[in-house]
Amino acid sequence: MFVCLLQLPELAKSNVCIRDPKRVEEIILSLQTGGANKLQIISDFDMTLTRFAHNGKRCPTSYSVVDTSLLISEDCKKTLKDLENTYYPIEIDPGRSVEEKLPLMVEWWMKAHAFLVEQKIRKDQLEMAVRGSGTMLRDGFKAFFDELYKHSIPLVIFSAGIGDVLEEIIRLAGVFHPNVKVVSNYMEFDDNGVLQAFKGELIHTYNKQEVALKNSGLFNQETGSRNIILLGDSMGDLSMADGVENTENILKIGYLNDKVEERREQYLNSYDIVLVKDESMDVVNGILQHIIAKN
Numbered sequence: 001m002f003v004c005l006l007q008l009p010e011l012a013k014s015n016v017c018i019r020d021p022k023r024v025e026e027i028i029l030s031l032q033t034g035g036a037n038k039l040q041i042i043s044d045f046d047m048t049l050t051r052f053a054h055n056g057k058r059c060p061t062s063y064s065v066v067d068t069s070l071l072i073s074e075d076c077k078k079t080l081k082d083l084e085n086t087y088y089p090i091e092i093d094p095g096r097s098v099e100e101k102l103p104l105m106v107e108w109w110m111k112a113h114a115f116l117v118e119q120k121i122r123k124d125q126l127e128m129a130v131r132g133s134g135t136m137l138r139d140g141f142k143a144f145f146d147e148l149y150k151h152s153i154p155l156v157i158f159s160a161g162i163g164d165v166l167e168e169i170i171r172l173a174g175v176f177h178p179n180v181k182v183v184s185n186y187m188e189f190d191d192n193g194v195l196q197a198f199k200g201e202l203i204h205t206y207n208k209q210e211v212a213l214k215n216s217g218l219f220n221q222e223t224g225s226r227n228i229i230l231l232g233d234s235m236g237d238l239s240m241a242d243g244v245e246n247t248e249n250i251l252k253i254g255y256l257n258d259k260v261e262e263r264r265e266q267y268l269n270s271y272d273i274v275l276v277k278d279e280s281m282d283v284v285n286g287i288l289q290h291i292i293a294k295n
């Protein structure tokens, strides 16, 4: 599709797909002109900052870290797996509209929350669940988080997963730096540290725009115009930056992990850069270096 965009070797890999290389080149040049001071990253978590698969085996989402752990009874594990088998194919089905998916996603999340609450999960057990789960941040995650911190670039992680679990994952990986803010579904614990409910408005795959607009303060902690790099893995992630005021330039990078052939066209039409079965942060790290190097 193109030979070598902006001399960024990471973009020349065969799994990097770009519908409009000229447009991408222009956006990256604008991000570079704006530099680190204007830059903000908004990223999804599960299957975007974490790996989709390792050695041919699916890696867990922040929900499945808990759903498959020792904190859950065998009966409940089966029920949660049945829910995933029912609803995940709907979540990623390119043949269904967002309107059709919306109530079904609410159903999935609400049912799962109700079952999880019955399990009397303790907050102090989450670290053990994460350690035993096999969850993995993508290759190159450390350079990504550390560079953003070093250059004071805000990172908002906007996840329809479980906030308490994803925080534990990045904390254990040693990259929960002060420039990282998390918007997600958080557990509510009682005085004994036992799960009672989930807090606040539910976040699922397809209501991120609504949540972003309602919570725009979380995305506008810096003043002035902003350049955004958005990282996602679903069509719902495309609207994660809708709450940012004064967006000047936005580069949307999408991980296409599953049902690749069925969804390739849709992703190419929606994301500026599509990374097909890429388990690394190499492309975003390469673009970041390009932006930061000129500071």
Ligand SMILES: Nc1ccn([C@@H]2O[C@H](COP(=O)(O)O)[C@@H](O)[C@H]2O)c(=O)n1
Pocket (backbone or CB within 6 Å): 044, 045, 046, 047, 061, 062, 063, 064, 084, 088, 091, 108, 109, 112, 158, 159, 160, 161, 205
């Ligand atoms: N009970 C559930 C509900 C959702 N999931 C998956 O978690 C992902 C979380 O969303 P991100 O915004 O962090 O990508 C979502 O895509 C669902 O597939 C789950 O595993 N169990």
